[in-house]
Amino acid sequence: MSDPTIFQKSPIVQKVEPGTYWWCTCGRSASQPFCDGSHEGTEFTPIKADIAAAKTVAWCACKHSQNKPFCDGSHSRL
Template sequence: MTNTPDTPQKAPYPVEVEEGKSYFWCACGRSGNQPFCDGSHKGTGFTPVKYTADASKRLFFCGCKHSGKAPLCDGTHSRL
């Protein structure tokens, strides 16, 4: 088990979210359904991060898995 997530891409994932809907962001970086969880974290010590949309809009979910504002991008990928 490692405490460092995989980095599926060094750019955010633009996603159109729907108000009131919950999304489960992949924190381990192993999901085949990025940026969302598909259960690939089992046995890693990571757990998905739940995000519930407060409005219908486009958001940018972290792709590098190192954001300080997870699950959303904060630009950390530009320093990796």
């Protein structure tokens, strides 16, 4: 598995409504932190995130979290 592109070395923090979100794993999407289809032709596929209740989410934007799609602090070691 090749390394994903690092979009940025800090999370994208957002208030999100309940629903289904597709988190970009390849790091190429122009609609970060979400998939825009840019992974086409790569080995990457987006991760589905079901958010049950409105809350603030820290989405991983470095793409190296061990708790994808959420930030776990791994960006500080890149």
